[in-house]
Amino acid sequence: MIKQKTLLLLLLCQTFFYSYSLNDKNKVYRISSDFIHVTFDETDGKLALATLDENVFFETKFKSFVKDKTKTIKSHEISNLGFSNSIEIHLLNGEIKLVSLIDGVPFAFLETIVVNSSKRPLKVDKIDICDAKILPMVEDSKLRVLGTGGLTLVNEQPNSGKKLHKKPYKINEASRVSPAGSYMFLSIANPETRSGFVGGWISSNKGSGIIHYFSNKGTTNIRASIDYGRLNILEHSNFDTEVLALGYFKDCRLGLESYADIVANYYEIELNPQLDGYCTWYSRPNGRASDENKIIELSEDAKKKLKPYGFDFIQIDDKWQRGLYKNGPRRVFVNHREDGPYPNGMKPVAEKIKNMGLTPGIWWMPFAGTFDDDFFSDKQYLFSKNQDGTPYVAKWGGAAFDLTNPKTLKYVGDISHRLANDWGYKYFKIDGLWMGTSTKNQYGNNEYIGNDHLGEQIVENPNITPIESYRLGLKTIRDTVGKDVFILGCNTSQNMRVFGASFGLMDAMRIGPDNKPEWKYLKMGPWHGTNRYFLHGKVWYNDPDPLYVRNEMPIEHSKVICSWVSISGQLNVFSEWLPDLNPERLHLLQRTLPSHGLTARPVDLFEEFFPKIWELDNPVLDQKIVAVFNWEDDTELGFNKDLEKLGLDSDENYDVYEYWTGSYKEVKENLKLKIPKASCRVFSIRKKKSHPQVISTSRHITQGIVDVVEEIWDEKTKTFLLKTKNIEDDNYEIRIVVPSAMEVDKVIFNKSEIPFELKGSLLIANVTTKITKNFEWEISFK
Numbered sequence: 001m002i003k004q005k006t007l008l009l010l011l012l013c014q015t016f017f018y019s020y021s022l023n024d025k026n027k028v029y030r031i032s033s034d035f036i037h038v039t040f041d042e043t044d045g046k047l048a049l050a051t052l053d054e055n056v057f058f059e060t061k062f063k064s065f066v067k068d069k070t071k072t073i074k075s076h077e078i079s080n081l082g083f084s085n086s087i088e089i090h091l092l093n094g095e096i097k098l099v100s101l102i103d104g105v106p107f108a109f110l111e112t113i114v115v116n117s118s119k120r121p122l123k124v125d126k127i128d129i130c131d132a133k134i135l136p137m138v139e140d141s142k143l144r145v146l147g148t149g150g151l152t153l154v155n156e157q158p159n160s161g162k163k164l165h166k167k168p169y170k171i172n173e174a175s176r177v178s179p180a181g182s183y184m185f186l187s188i189a190n191p192e193t194r195s196g197f198v199g200g201w202i203s204s205n206k207g208s209g210i211i212h213y214f215s216n217k218g219t220t221n222i223r224a225s226i227d228y229g230r231l232n233i234l235e236h237s238n239f240d241t242e243v244l245a246l247g248y249f250k251d252c253r254l255g256l257e258s259y260a261d262i263v264a265n266y267y268e269i270e271l272n273p274q275l276d277g278y279c280t281w282y283s284r285p286n287g288r289a290s291d292e293n294k295i296i297e298l299s300e301d302a303k304k305k306l307k308p309y310g311f312d313f314i315q316i317d318d319k320w321q322r323g324l325y326k327n328g329p330r331r332v333f334v335n336h337r338e339d340g341p342y343p344n345g346m347k348p349v350a351e352k353i354k355n356m357g358l359t360p361g362i363w364w365m366p367f368a369g370t371f372d373d374d375f376f377s378d379k380q381y382l383f384s385k386n387q388d389g390t391p392y393v394a395k396w397g398g399a400a401f402d403l404t405n406p407k408t409l410k411y412v413g414d415i416s417h418r419l420a421n422d423w424g425y426k427y428f429k430i431d432g433l434w435m436g437t438s439t440k441n442q443y444g445n446n447e448y449i450g451n452d453h454l455g456e457q458i459v460e461n462p463n464i465t466p467i468e469s470y471r472l473g474l475k476t477i478r479d480t481v482g483k484d485v486f487i488l489g490c491n492t493s494q495n496m497r498v499f500g501a502s503f504g505l506m507d508a509m510r511i512g513p514d515n516k517p518e519w520k521y522l523k524m525g526p527w528h529g530t531n532r533y534f535l536h537g538k539v540w541y542n543d544p545d546p547l548y549v550r551n552e553m554p555i556e557h558s559k560v561i562c563s564w565v566s567i568s569g570q571l572n573v574f575s576e577w578l579p580d581l582n583p584e585r586l587h588l589l590q591r592t593l594p595s596h597g598l599t600a601r602p603v604d605l606f607e608e609f610f611p612k613i614w615e616l617d618n619p620v621l622d623q624k625i626v627a628v629f630n631w632e633d634d635t636e637l638g639f640n641k642d643l644e645k646l647g648l649d650s651d652e653n654y655d656v657y658e659y660w661t662g663s664y665k666e667v668k669e670n671l672k673l674k675i676p677k678a679s680c681r682v683f684s685i686r687k688k689k690s691h692p693q694v695i696s697t698s699r700h701i702t703q704g705i706v707d708v709v710e711e712i713w714d715e716k717t718k719t720f721l722l723k724t725k726n727i728e729d730d731n732y733e734i735r736i737v738v739p740s741a742m743e744v745d746k747v748i749f750n751k752s753e754i755p756f757e758l759k760g761s762l763l764i765a766n767v768t769t770k771i772t773k774n775f776e777w778e779i780s781f782k
Contacts, residue, residue: 027067028040028041031086033085033101033102034103035107036248037051038108045063055137059133065091072088078100078243078266080265084100084103085100086098086099087100094115094117095113095115097113105262106249106258107247109202110243110244111244114239116236116238121232125455126225126227127207127225129224133219134221135220140218140219143188144189145188146189146531147185147447148531149180149447150446150527150531151531157447179214180213181210181212182447182448183208183209184204186213186222189252190606191607194252195248198246198252198256198259201226201245203242203243203266204501205467206242207227207228207241208227210227211223226241228467229465230455230456232462234463245259257599260538260539267505271507271537271540275571276311276593277311277359278302278313278578279546279574280575281318282548283575288318289316289317289319290341295316299314300356302314303356303357303358306578307356308728309594312358313360314359315360315427315573316346318431319340320341320342327370327396327397329365329431331398332370332373333419346425347422351424359427361486366430366473369398369401371383371398371399382401382407385457385458392438396432396443397432397441400436400437400438402438403470404469405461409476416477417481420480420481427488428488430477430489431490431491434495434497436470436473437501438459439453446528449496452497454497488507489510489540491509491513491543492509493528509535510545511543515545522548522560526561527610529544530602537569542571544570547573547574548561550585555588558588559679560629566592567616569599572592572593594706598705600615600616601615601616612630614626614627615647616702620711622686623704625683625703629680630676630680632677639672642669646685650668652688653667653688655695656671657683658683659684659703661681664761682701684703690739692737693711694708694722697734698732706725708723717780719778719779719781722734722779725772726767726774726775727769728769728770728771729770730769733764735763738762738763743782744780746780747777747779748779749767750775
């Protein structure tokens with residue numbers, strides 16, 4: 001059953017009922033749950049999904065169905081989600097449609113069974129599942145669509161590359177499809193209320209699920225389909241397609257989070273703990289793979305300066321490995337280059353990093369080789385082939401492996417074993433993932449693109465689909481190295497086929513292309529991470545690529561990327577030469593560690609192509625963190641937002657502290673300010689109280705979330721008790737709002753009285769400890 005917190009929020013205050021019925025006279029079949037009514041009318045073939053107050057939000061017609069074969073089914077099981085009540089609809093083309101509702105789940109599920117009753121195998125490259133009207137009770141022109149291509153209007157091509165970059169990644173316009181489409185998920189919402197439709201493929205076991213969207217005569221429509229490329233359905237057999245979830249939500253953000261919960265349950269996802277660390281690739285100096293001396297120098301520095309704050313791993317990137325340098329990286333990962341940066345091998349380096357209490361990590365490409373490299377001369381069986389028998393080659397990726405071949409899977413498993421078990425690397429960054437599907441490189445892409453050669457190759461076992469074989473490759477890696485290796489995939493932007501096909505098989509995923517410290521590239525990670533925020537911590541950890549704090553960057557740019565990573569909570573990796581960072585930049589990096597592990601949400605997800613506002617709630621304190629970002633590098637941002645839109649009560653008064661400017665004020669009804677170009681502001685907001693309360697700390701950009709363990713006000717003794725986690729040798733400043741009618745007597749920290757400062761309503765105290773642990777405070781008032 002579904003257990004995640006998002007679904008519990010949705011169930012709150014709902015009355016449960018779960019039923020089905022049949023109107024024999026009109027042949028109208030109906031099933032209901034505590035979220036949705038489903039009806040199928042045999043008189044006209046109309047299938048409708050409605051909210052509990054009977055507002056239809058999804059409507060489709062099956063024109064060619066077999067009358068009198070429709071039936072309701074009890075206890076139909078959907079893998080790892082539970083048993084459902086279902087309506088079974090038989091179509092004349094041999095397909096069976098199952099529409100199901102599960103106890104406590106806010107979606108209806110649509111499954112298709114393809115029946116091959118012939119004496120010959122049925123070859124399929126694509127299956128159309130349904131065309132439907134989406135009726136979210138608002139004018140079509142006001143709706144916004146959120147898919148993998150970002151936020152658009154219903155009739156608008158996403159073209160996210162053009163919107164994000166002055167010199168966008170080039171996509172062949174002829175390959176674009178109409179209507180526009182999104183991989184795996186789609187939400188159609190009213191931006192003013194966030195209410196609307198959420199749909200998504202919860203599985204991607206053999207096919208690549210797509211949802212197209214378009215407007216037809218003022219009505220919003222979707223078209224759900226699955227690309228298989230190469231699917232052989234054996235004679236006299238049935239084939240179950242992927243499962244589509246459909247729902248209506250008062251807040252589509254919660255709907256998207258529920259979708260991620262469903263995926264996590266379906267695949268029984270149990271992620272390894274989130275890690276924060278270092279990647280060598282972008283470092284200047286000593287970037288790419290670094291070398292065996294510099295990597296140890298950096299690791300020693302990280303152990304001293306960052307490990308106490310929550311730093312975990314050191315990952316070595318491309319250029320350590322052997323092979324012919326052609327069309328992208330070298331691709332022989334069985335050993336190191338003797339003339340390269342690690343002449344003494346990779347195992348000794350991993351051991352040294354591990355002995356410092358850090359996790360050693362390594363980059364590699366598991367699903368491709370270089371067919372004309374001498375190393376592969378006797379291994380041509382590894383490659384999928386074009387129709388003329390030559391290896392299938394993609395730009396930068398090399399020659400694609402045939403993962404339907406057990407010999408290829410063994411080769412992948414053997415390398416995995418060597419890297420993890422023989423050499424000791426427990427963090428994998430696996431690149432070129434799309435090569436496991438033998439498709440084109442479509443780097444920089446987000447929205448659905450047309451022909452990419454899916455399923456066109458000759459392979460050892462044509463009865464295994466490209467997506468299925470890709471998943472076999474990932475499973476081989478995981479089964480070989482075990483659960484304790486943290487696996488990061490890289491990356492979805494090479495070809496979005498791997499987006500859904502990777503669900504359930506890795507801990508983290510690079511959700512966008514490579515970034516750089518320059519502003520226009522620095523923004524790419526936040527844009528991709530925002531539009532896919534709901535997957536983070538549920539399906540995988542979103543990796544937006546490294547943050548940067550290098551000395552020559554504008555400090556405001558560094559504050560922006562550090563703030564975004566800290567507030568969103570997504571994977572925190574940096575790629576700087578740590579020994580050369582000046583104290584200000586090191587201090588900034590330390591303020592981002594560790595990741596908070598909570599659910600943060602973009603406020604204006606359905607209002608802005610590049611959302612500017614994030615919210616994060618502190619479960620220990622009654623505190624909300626609101627971050628506002630100005631993504632424009634040439635324009636000041638005028639910001640004025642009703643508190644209600646930020647999840648606060650407009651009738652209440654609030655204490656507000658801004659982290660970067662150190663400013664405090666009281667706010668009611670709305671939050672209004674101006675933010676300079678390419679900058680941000682991070683606010684700690686708490687409802688005003690008649691007693692003291694912590695409003696901010698210096699420890700972390702989240703201002704108390706990772707360090708304030710306990711806060712107690714004792715009215716009887718007029719004593720304010722706190723417990724904070726302090727880091728050795730780190731100057732820690734705490735900021736406490738004191739009501740005007742109260743007078744501070746003394747501040748005791750770790751059983752010793754310490755000095756403090758009063759600035760208006762703020763009590764400010766600073767401490768530095770010699771060890772890392774939880775410390776107690778006692779602040780008394782007269």
